[in-house]
Amino acid sequence: MNKFTQQCKNTEFTRRPKAAGKPWVFSFVVKIILICLCISGTAVCRVLFNQKTEELNKEATQIRMKIVHMNREIANLKIKKEELSAWPYISRRITQYNLGLRPADPKQVSHTKIVDIPLSNRFKVVDRNTSSEERVRSNTLSSSRGPAKNTLTKR
Amino acid sequence: MTKYSSIGIRMKIACIFIIFAFAYVAYSFYNVQIIRHEELYAKAKQKYTAKKTKDGIRGEIYDRDGNLLVGNEPCSDIFADPSIAGDSDECMKIAQFFASNIGADKNVIYNRLMEKTKTVKNDDGTEKTIPNLYAVIQQGVEFEKAELVKKAVAEQKFKGIAFKESFKRNYPKQQLLANILGFTNIDRDQIVAVIGLEKFFDRSMTSKKGVLEYERSRDGIPIAYGKSDVVQEVQDGLNIYLTVREPIQAILEEELDKLMEINKPTAAYAIMADPYTGDIIAVAQRPTFNPNDRENMNPLAWRNRIAEDTFEPGSIMKPFAVAGALDRGIVRPETRFDCENGKWFFAGKILKDSHPLGTLSVSQIIQKSSNIGTAKIAVEMGARNLDETLRSFGFGKKTGVPLKPETSGIYRPLNKWDSLSISRFPIGQGLAASPLQLVRGYCMLANGGHPIDLRLVDRIQNPQTGDIERFPVKYGPSIYRDSQTHDKIVSMMKLVTQEGGTATVAAVKGYYVAGKTGTSQKFVDGAYSKSKYCASFVGFVPADNPRFVLLVTADEPTGAYYGGAVSGPYFKSIAERTLKYLNIMPDYDIAEYDAAQKAAKQKAWAEQRAAANAAAAAGKASASSASSPTSSYRPSRPVTQPPVKGSSGLVKSPSGYYYRPSVSSTTTPQPDARKKPSTARN
Numbered sequence: 143m144n145k146f147t148q149q150c151k152n153t154e155f156t157r158r159p160k161a162a163g164k165p166w167v168f169s170f171v172v173k174i175i176l177i178c179l180c181i182s183g184t185a186v187c188r189v190l191f192n193q194k195t196e197e198l199n200k201e202a203t204q205i206r207m208k209i210v211h212m213n214r215e216i217a218n219l220k221i222k223k224e225e226l227s228a229w230p231y232i233s234r235r236i237t238q239y240n241l242g243l244r245p246a247d248p249k250q251v252s253h254t255k256i257v258d259i260p261l262s263n264r265f266k267v268v269d270r271n272t273s274s275e276e277r278v279r280s281n282t283l284s285s286s287r288g289p290a291k292n293t294l295t296k297r
Numbered sequence: 298m299t300k301y302s303s304i305g306i307r308m309k310i311a312c313i314f315i316i317f318a319f320a321y322v323a324y325s326f327y328n329v330q331i332i333r334h335e336e337l338y339a340k341a342k343q344k345y346t347a348k349k350t351k352d353g354i355r356g357e358i359y360d361r362d363g364n365l366l367v368g369n370e371p372c373s374d375i376f377a378d379p380s381i382a383g384d385s386d387e388c389m390k391i392a393q394f395f396a397s398n399i400g401a402d403k404n405v406i407y408n409r410l411m412e413k414t415k416t417v418k419n420d421d422g423t424e425k426t427i428p429n430l431y432a433v434i435q436q437g438v439e440f441e442k443a444e445l446v447k448k449a450v451a452e453q454k455f456k457g458i459a460f461k462e463s464f465k466r467n468y469p470k471q472q473l474l475a476n477i478l479g480f481t482n483i484d485r486d487q488i489v490a491v492i493g494l495e496k497f498f499d500r501s502m503t504s505k506k507g508v509l510e511y512e513r514s515r516d517g518i519p520i521a522y523g524k525s526d527v528v529q530e531v532q533d534g535l536n537i538y539l540t541v542r543e544p545i546q547a548i549l550e551e552e553l554d555k556l557m558e559i560n561k562p563t564a565a566y567a568i569m570a571d572p573y574t575g576d577i578i579a580v581a582q583r584p585t586f587n588p589n590d591r592e593n594m595n596p597l598a599w600r601n602r603i604a605e606d607t608f609e610p611g612s613i614m615k616p617f618a619v620a621g622a623l624d625r626g627i628v629r630p631e632t633r634f635d636c637e638n639g640k641w642f643f644a645g646k647i648l649k650d651s652h653p654l655g656t657l658s659v660s661q662i663i664q665k666s667s668n669i670g671t672a673k674i675a676v677e678m679g680a681r682n683l684d685e686t687l688r689s690f691g692f693g694k695k696t697g698v699p700l701k702p703e704t705s706g707i708y709r710p711l712n713k714w715d716s717l718s719i720s721r722f723p724i725g726q727g728l729a730a731s732p733l734q735l736v737r738g739y740c741m742l743a744n745g746g747h748p749i750d751l752r753l754v755d756r757i758q759n760p761q762t763g764d765i766e767r768f769p770v771k772y773g774p775s776i777y778r779d780s781q782t783h784d785k786i787v788s789m790m791k792l793v794t795q796e797g798g799t800a801t802v803a804a805v806k807g808y809y810v811a812g813k814t815g816t817s818q819k820f821v822d823g824a825y826s827k828s829k830y831c832a833s834f835v836g837f838v839p840a841d842n843p844r845f846v847l848l849v850t851a852d853e854p855t856g857a858y859y860g861g862a863v864s865g866p867y868f869k870s871i872a873e874r875t876l877k878y879l880n881i882m883p884d885y886d887i888a889e890y891d892a893a894q895k896a897a898k899q900k901a902w903a904e905q906r907a908a909a910n911a912a913a914a915a916g917k918a919s920a921s922s923a924s925s926p927t928s929s930y931r932p933s934r935p936v937t938q939p940p941v942k943g944s945s946g947l948v949k950s951p952s953g954y955y956y957r958p959s960v961s962s963t964t965t966p967q968p969d970a971r972k973k974p975s976t977a978r979n
Contacts, residue, residue: 214371214462227364228473
């Protein structure tokens with residue numbers, strides 16, 4: 143046995159009862175508390191999650207009911223629309239408001255055809271319109287021969 | 298100080314007690330979990346499991362373009378729980394509320410609410426009194442009204458009032474197409490189809506209830522993670538799409554109403570069909586009913602006359618026999634027959650024409666509707682050929698429209714024909730056909746002789762999946778052997794609505810109309826009535842490329858009774874409006890046509906005047922030069938009247954009736970020679 147070992151055994155410190163066991167208890171309690179915290183945390187989360195789910199479920203149910211209600215409203219409007227678009231109803235209104243409606247006739251549709259003047263001719267027209275000198279000349283010339291001619295209308 | 302031994306005893310007692318307690322708990326667990334498991338599980342399940350039934354929606358009926366004809370209108374049934382409704386004062390309040398808001402009978406509601414208990418019979422026959430939990434306040438309350446009432450009930454805080462959402466059948470177009478659509482009734486919460494398409498397609502349109510079983514929370518909402526089982530899938534009824542087009546149907550019904558108002562027949566019907574597809578575009582009958590107005594509904598008007606009724610068609614049968622004779626080469630349009638001045642003795646009986654007629658060509662026989670001429674053509678044809686012809690046009694066969702019951706008409710087999718049959722059947726006597734059969738026959742005349750089945754239903758749609766099942770068009774090969782037959786018969790039928798025909802009033806300006814009038818005496822008490830007639834006009838327009846075949850029949854009209862006079866004008870107005878609606882361009886320019894007609898008339902008048910002047914001048918000259926005593930007498934008209942050509946190109950027969958001299962001149966000048974259209978359609 144060496145001296146150092148002997149000294150330690152004889153000191154007060156080494157002889158104190160293991161009292162004590164305090165660090166072991168502490169760590170055990172901490173562990174338990176942690177486990178409990180985990181469990182309770184999980185439980186709370188679960189409860190909160192369930193609560194949220196149920197809330198959403200309720201909302202979904204309410205929305206579903208709203209959809210059903212709206213579908214019924216649509217069905218009702220559809221019927222009303224069909225009632226209002228029935229010919230007897232329309233004809234009654236035509237008579238009531240004295241609307242001057244007449245049946246459609248294939249002849250009432252007319253097709254408008256736009257015929258474009260060739261570009262070169264169009265410029266000529268513009269020239270003659272704007273060139274007053276030329277017009278005066280032509281008018282003077284024509285007045286001596288007869289009534290003036292409107293070149294634009296002629297074209 | 299406590300001895301160790303006493304502590305030991307107490308410990309033992311405590312242990313024993315605990316053991317017993319545990320044993321009891323264990324037994325209870327065993328009892329609950331094992332022995333009473335089924336019972337308690339069922340009880341618990343009943344508490345947290347809910348069964349919800351959901352009604353499907355009955356199929357709807359639409360027209361071809363998707364316009365709703367029969368729909369489901371949302372409504373609410375209002376119920377009360379008398380056991381919790383409150384005392385007499387409270388019940389009176391509720392009764393008054395509903396009486397003022399939904400127009401229900403106050404006393405009835407009050408009495409129902411005051412029935413707090415009811416007596417029921419047990420299985421063993423004994424009676425017991427139980428609380429009354431159910432009283433009807435009002436059924437089928439309109440959606441908008443029900444919503445307002447629901448809010449008001451919540452505000453008033455009435456107890457025990459419940460609203461059950463449901464649907465009721467609605468016919469938004471009122472009496473439009475009512476006889477075809479039919480209607481349904483409610484019998485003990487069950488929809489019962491009574492007549493029409495509602496009945497024919499009842500199985501397809503009926504919905505199936507859905508059953509959902511789910512775990513519910515305390516407030517009845519399904520639990521998010523709970524079990525939910527669909528015991529039975531909810532299935533909506535199938536939607537039916539008809540071939541009918543609502544706007545044209547409205548035109549038809551409006552004109553038929555006018556006919557009823559002016560000619561006051563006992564009944565009237567009109568059918569319009571597409572000759573190439575057999576689609577019934579519009580169909581109506583009078584009298585009819587409004588399926589939404591059950592109180593004023595006349596059961597006599599329910600019958601579907603167009604499918605169930607038959608009538609002797611009269612002259613509208615003539616084109617069939619003539620088409621058969623033309624097709625077999627027995628006659629040609631210009632073949633002439635002596636119409637015996639209106640009376641012909643055949644097989645021991647006299648056959649009469651409505652007007653005395655002389656010798657007429659086949660075209661004129663159709664144009665003037667000569668019974669004798671048609672009978673003679675049929676006699677030339679022979680019974681077998683006539684029978685074959687009429688059968689090939691579908692007489693004696695059902696049309697196949699989805700309406701029950703449907704008549705196949707009265708058409709005797711060849712071996713049961715008597716000696717008169719051959720002369721009477723071609724003029725529409727001695728046989729009977731339904732309006733639908735006649736329309737089918739005319740569809741064949743219009744489409745070049747192709748047999749066709751009439752279609753009333755275009756497609757059926759599953760509203761949930763969107764799947765569509767279409768009803769096929771049945772279009773057979775032509776029954777004509779000669780490719781010219783169609784053109785020949787159509788040309789003849791065109792004359793009916795042109796000058797000199799029996800139905801000029803049925804002519805539609807701008808279009809060539811091929812048709813035929815029919816006036817048949819009704820067979821009453823074993824004899825042909827002299828006062829009751831069926832007046833019909835059937836035709837197709839535009840004649841050369843027909844868009845529709847239209848039949849208008851008035852049963853027992855008052856006043857005028859000829860088909861041309863009674864039904865012709867309505868044919869014209871229906872056809873005119875429909876052609877405009879369908880945007881079908883006219884066959885010819887009306888202004889040009891009118892101008893040509895006027896010019897022709899003026900020319901003829903000028904020629905006549907010139908001839909008269911020349912004759913007068915010649916007469917003057919001869920009077921001044923001749924001195925014969927016989928010349929002093931000049932009859933105004935020769936004794937034997939030679940044909941006199943009129944201004945319109947008609948020839949006056951010795952009997953005083955105008956006719957056209959030959960087939961070449963029968964065709965009225967037409968402004969433009971249209972090319973022959975192809976009868977086949979894509």
